[in-house]
Amino acid sequence: MKTVGELSWRIGGPQGSGVDTAARLFSLAASLGGLNVLGRREYYSNIIGRHSYYDVRLSATRQPRSHRIRVDLLTSFEAETLARHALSVVPGGGIIYNVKDEDTPFLRITFLDERVRQDLARVLTEEGVEHTTSTKGLLELAEKRGVQLYPVPYDELFKTLSERFDVPLGIAQRTRNTLAVALSFALLEFPREFLKEALARVFASKPKVVELNQAAVDVIYDYMASSHSNLAFDFRLEGVTQDGPRMMLNANQAVAIGKLAGGLTFQTYYPISPATDESVYLEAHTTYRTREGDEQGVVVVQTEDEISAIAMASGAALTGARAATATSGPGFSLMVEQLGWTSMTETPLVITLYMRGGPSTGMPTRTDQGDLFFALFAGHGEAPRIVYASGDVEEAFYDAIRTLNYAEMFQMPVIHLVDKALASTTVTLPVPDPTQVPIRRGEIFVPEEDEGQRIVKRFSLDTETGISPRVLLGTPHVHHWMTGGEHTEEGRVTEDPVIRVRMHDKRLAKLEYAAKTIPAEEKFQVFGPEDADFTVISWGSTKGAILEALEILEQKGLRGRFVQVKLLMPFPKEIAPLLERRPLILVELTRTAQLARLLRMELGVEVDHRILKYSGRPFSFEELVDALEAVLERREEEVTVLQLFE
Amino acid sequence: MAVETKPRWTVKDFRAPYEVDWCPGCGDFGILNAIYQALAQMGVSPHETVVVGGIGCSGKAQYYVNAYGVHTLHGRPLPVATGIKLANPNLKVFVVSGDGDSMAIGAAHFVNGGRRNVDITYIMFNNEVYGLTKGQASPTLPLGLQTKSLPEPNIQGNINALMLAFTTGYTWIGRGYAYNIKQLVRLIREATEHPGLAFLEVLQPCPTYNNLHTKDWYQGRLYDINEEGYDPVLPPDADDATRRDLYARFMEKVFEWGDRIPTGVFLVNRNLPTFEERIAERQPHYRIHPPALTRIRDDEGRSLLDIQPFYEEHRAR
Numbered sequence: 001m002k003t004v005g006e007l008s009w010r011i012g013g014p015q016g017s018g019v020d021t022a023a024r025l026f027s028l029a030a031s032l033g034g035l036n037v038l039g040r041r042e043y044y045s046n047i048i049g050r051h052s053y054y055d056v057r058l059s060a061t062r063q064p065r066s067h068r069i070r071v072d073l074l075t076s077f078e079a080e081t082l083a084r085h086a087l088s089v090v091p092g093g094g095i096i097y098n099v100k101d102e103d104t105p106f107l108r109i110t111f112l113d114e115r116v117r118q119d120l121a122r123v124l125t126e127e128g129v130e131h132t133t134s135t136k137g138l139l140e141l142a143e144k145r146g147v148q149l150y151p152v153p154y155d156e157l158f159k160t161l162s163e164r165f166d167v168p169l170g171i172a173q174r175t176r177n178t179l180a181v182a183l184s185f186a187l188l189e190f191p192r193e194f195l196k197e198a199l200a201r202v203f204a205s206k207p208k209v210v211e212l213n214q215a216a217v218d219v220i221y222d223y224m225a226s227s228h229s230n231l232a233f234d235f236r237l238e239g240v241t242q243d244g245p246r247m248m249l250n251a252n253q254a255v256a257i258g259k260l261a262g263g264l265t266f267q268t269y270y271p272i273s274p275a276t277d278e279s280v281y282l283e284a285h286t287t288y289r290t291r292e293g294d295e296q297g298v299v300v301v302q303t304e305d306e307i308s309a310i311a312m313a314s315g316a317a318l319t320g321a322r323a324a325t326a327t328s329g330p331g332f333s334l335m336v337e338q339l340g341w342t343s344m345t346e347t348p349l350v351i352t353l354y355m356r357g358g359p360s361t362g363m364p365t366r367t368d369q370g371d372l373f374f375a376l377f378a379g380h381g382e383a384p385r386i387v388y389a390s391g392d393v394e395e396a397f398y399d400a401i402r403t404l405n406y407a408e409m410f411q412m413p414v415i416h417l418v419d420k421a422l423a424s425t426t427v428t429l430p431v432p433d434p435t436q437v438p439i440r441r442g443e444i445f446v447p448e449e450d451e452g453q454r455i456v457k458r459f460s461l462d463t464e465t466g467i468s469p470r471v472l473l474g475t476p477h478v479h480h481w482m483t484g485g486e487h488t489e490e491g492r493v494t495e496d497p498v499i500r501v502r503m504h505d506k507r508l509a510k511l512e513y514a515a516k517t518i519p520a521e522e523k524f525q526v527f528g529p530e531d532a533d534f535t536v537i538s539w540g541s542t543k544g545a546i547l548e549a550l551e552i553l554e555q556k557g558l559r560g561r562f563v564q565v566k567l568l569m570p571f572p573k574e575i576a577p578l579l580e581r582r583p584l585i586l587v588e589l590t591r592t593a594q595l596a597r598l599l600r601m602e603l604g605v606e607v608d609h610r611i612l613k614y615s616g617r618p619f620s621f622e623e624l625v626d627a628l629e630a631v632l633e634r635r636e637e638e639v640t641v642l643q644l645f646e
Numbered sequence: 647m648a649v650e651t652k653p654r655w656t657v658k659d660f661r662a663p664y665e666v667d668w669c670p671g672c673g674d675f676g677i678l679n680a681i682y683q684a685l686a687q688m689g690v691s692p693h694e695t696v697v698v699g700g701i702g703c704s705g706k707a708q709y710y711v712n713a714y715g716v717h718t719l720h721g722r723p724l725p726v727a728t729g730i731k732l733a734n735p736n737l738k739v740f741v742v743s744g745d746g747d748s749m750a751i752g753a754a755h756f757v758n759g760g761r762r763n764v765d766i767t768y769i770m771f772n773n774e775v776y777g778l779t780k781g782q783a784s785p786t787l788p789l790g791l792q793t794k795s796l797p798e799p800n801i802q803g804n805i806n807a808l809m810l811a812f813t814t815g816y817t818w819i820g821r822g823y824a825y826n827i828k829q830l831v832r833l834i835r836e837a838t839e840h841p842g843l844a845f846l847e848v849l850q851p852c853p854t855y856n857n858l859h860t861k862d863w864y865q866g867r868l869y870d871i872n873e874e875g876y877d878p879v880l881p882p883d884a885d886d887a888t889r890r891d892l893y894a895r896f897m898e899k900v901f902e903w904g905d906r907i908p909t910g911v912f913l914v915n916r917n918l919p920t921f922e923e924r925i926a927e928r929q930p931h932y933r934i935h936p937p938a939l940t941r942i943r944d945d946e947g948r949s950l951l952d953i954q955p956f957y958e959e960h961r962a963r
């Protein structure tokens with residue numbers, strides 16, 4: 001039976017060849033046709049040449065929450081994509097490829113790692129196919145498994161296009177991405193109008209390009225109609241009507257727009273993957289319109305290093321500007337001394353930390369959750385901070401506003417954890433509402449009119465909560481000092497033992513106050529029935545895959561509950577009773593199961609099982625279904641997930 | 647008609663009512679007094695003045711001024727000051743930093759600060775040693791010299807701070823001496839009134855650890871280049887020849903050291919826009935709503951952002 005309106009599509013190619021543009025076109029066209037979209041990008045820390053690929057999952061009925069490792073339709077314009085992904089295509093699925101690539105020896109593919117070559121040869125040998133060292137063997141095996149093959153003479157198609165529209169061949173070849181997308185949609189029998197509209201939107205500033213590419217769409221649809229048919233292919237797409245407008249965003253963009261919604265007026269950064277795109281997005285949107293019709297905006301400064309980035313943002317925060325910086329592990333490592341300073345001086349500051357594989361340079365463009373403990377404990381001394389993690393792109397938008405609020409309400413740094421996975425996950429989502437999270441600025445000192453100049457107790461100990469009203473630099477009639485040293489109420493350095501104890505208590509008391517003040521629904525989320533057969537606990541970007549996996553297991557009669565922790569410092573102790581439906585299973589993108597250790601530390605709770613992945617790639621729900629079954633049925637204590645060709 | 651007004655704030659107002667813990671005879675006292683006098687003469691009020699200090703004996707100066715004082719980390723006063731100034735350009739922002747703070751641990755910020763030209767007055771207390779950590783060599787101590795805490799003569803060379811400021815783009819460069827308060831007041835005022843990043847090096851005897859370049863040693867060697875006719879101003883319409891002439895004179899002066907040591911104003915370049923002006927050029931709202939003074943919520947506390955343009959940019963349907 002044909003699957004209609006559900007699809008997992010993959011396109012690959014060398015970096016710089018337009019894989020992203022192709023994926024954008026595909027996603028936008030699908031979305032314009034009423035489908036819900038989730039895209040996931042995998043790429044190397046490289047500018048041109050190395051392999052990158054893009055997964056797009058489509059659904060007519062619901063918003064996909066995670067990518068899939070199994071591919072329904074693979075589209076490639078060169079041999080490396082075939083080599084790396086042909087084995088991921090499901091029986092009944094299809095592979096569109098350039099005829100030229102049907103017998104390319106693995107050794108001739110420049111960037112194909114030796115490890116991949118060896119594993120491909122091994123798998124092909126085990127499967128008993130004739131060719132074990134070239135793409136030919138892969139296509140042979142695919143066919144054997146019931147995958148449909150669609151060889152396409154790309155060069156001829158370019159020639160046709162060049163002749164029919166009287167453009168040089170080189171220009172015709174530039175429609176390559178459109179070609180790849182059109183081939184897929186034509187095979188899927190998806191109306192070409194949506195792709196044409198997507199082209200008009202993506203290349204809006206270049207009417208000539210739109211014209212040529214739209215013409216290319218017709219050439220491809222005609223070609224496919226005469227050369228290949230959808231008959232044997234298990235998948236079809238059609239346009240559907242949906243209500244409500246949708247945006248398409250990744251987490252870099254969602255955080256950036258969320259920060260603007262949250263009143264950010266000062267952002268600093270030093271370029272680093274995968275955080276840079278957020279700041280560059282803000283640089284491109286420094287001026288925005290308010291609901292009241294005014295123009296205002298944000299100052300963005302690219303600094304000389306991350307030390308300067310956090311120091312400069314701290315300075316801006318002292319004046320009352322809402323300030324933030326965005327970075328990744330290596331940059332956050334450099335920021336640590338100043339992080340302590342912001343704790344000590346009770347300076348509100350948001351650090352958006354995009355986790356990537358570590359330690360050290362690690363894997364700049366691959367995801368990881370290994371910075372949890374680092375965010376919680378970075379720095380010397382006992383320095384209060386809030387650590388908050390978003391689970392998906394939509395959350396990232398609202399959490400950007402929340403974290404700016406927390407920073408000012410509790411006068412301390414807030415580390416907002418997101419990761420590479422979310423940064424390169426693009427989803428369709430309802431238009432977020434900036435007014436949904438009210439802006440809360442905490443206590444701010446207001447001087448009395450007739451006061452002369454006097455010294456004010458910025459760090460007043462006359463407080464139950466630990467909060468002393470913030471005196472913004474420049475507030476008239478008063479002044480004070482501030483320092484990373486232990487200090488008096490006026491902010492002057494002191495080594496007095498009694499004041500030291502009072503001040504240290506005051507600063508740490510704010511964590512308790514935060515724990516009391518932040519509402520439960522912002523601290524964690526619970527999904528699934530109360531009388532579940534097991535409980536999954538996790539945090540961050542694993543959310544989508546977990547939720548989808550639980551749905552599938554429920555259909556198989558295994559009813560699970562999911563506790564998603566968002567606030568990691570101060571830790572929400574009230575989740576303890578939610579963890580009682582055993583077994584308790586941790587899912588995390590680390591080797592060392594950091595949240596499990598945190599649970600032991602904070603609650604004295606032990607998890608029963610751990611499902612871990614630390615290859616730099618995110619979980620798909622399919623992997624979690626398998627892993628959860630291994631845990632629940634075979635009682636495996638720890639399952640580590642690793643794909644050979646991801 | 648010009649009206650002479652008595653400044654509202656006096657030297658006494660700028661003196662913080664607390665004890666000072668520098669060693670007796672430290673050159674820092676002279677610098678501090680000059681700061682008080684310059685502030686009083688300029689008529690700025692304490693609440694619109696922010697003194698940002700690094701870590702070191704020098705960085706403590708911010709505690710002794712009755713104004714907003716921000717004691718940052720070792721090497722970090724300039725980026726913190728930059729954030730303050732950019733977020734609220736109405737404030738007068740001063741950096742007080744040591745030679746180690748500026749030229750060693752904070753060197754990256756010192757260098758890149760020059761590229762921005764934010765309107766800040768940067769005063770570097772140069773005692774050629776790390777005072778607060780007990781007299782190790784600083785990056786301004788010449789090669790081969792052995793001050794009294796050094797077990798061996800200095801094995802590393804020195805940075806010429808004025809030259810570094812020049813090559814990295816500081817638009818006002820001067821040098822004073824901690825015990826020539828009259829000249830120092832003038833230099834601090836000029837540096838502060840200069841629109842842009844002004845770098846003022848102050849030669850500062852450290853009687854406790856620098857037994858080589860003492861008050862006595864400096865005696866009779868220092869002279870004021872401007873009094874000898876050196877013109878530091880780069881005219882707005884300077885042609886290549888004028889420019890080259892000033893640069894040559896500048897180089898000659900900043901490398902002069904020994905029997906005669908130049909002080910005064912070495913460079914004034916008003917031809918580069920400040921960073922604030924550069925931002926305002928790109929985003930005109932910056933002048934009206936700088937970051938600290940931007941209204942970010944309505945009376946009900948709701949975000950003011952109009953999401954519509956973002957929807958249009960990212961419209962999926």
Ligand SMILES: Cc1ncc(C[n+]2csc(CCOP(=O)(O)OP(=O)(O)O)c2C)c(N)n1
Pocket residue numbers: 701702703704705720743744745746747748771773775776777778779784
């Ligand atoms: C990260 C860091 N490293 C080292 C120190 C120790 N330290 C304190 S002051 C100082 C040197 C100060 O020398 P300088 O900047 O010349 O100031 P001075 O005391 O001479 O005025 C050092 C190294 C520190 N505070 N922080």
Ligand code: SF4
Pocket residue numbers: 667668669671672673674703704773777778851852853854855
């Ligand atoms: S050590 Fe030197 S610089 Fe520091 S206070 Fe004493 S005399 Fe001044």
Ligand SMILES: [Mg+2]
Pocket residue numbers: 702744745746771772773774775776777784
């Ligand atoms: Mg020094």
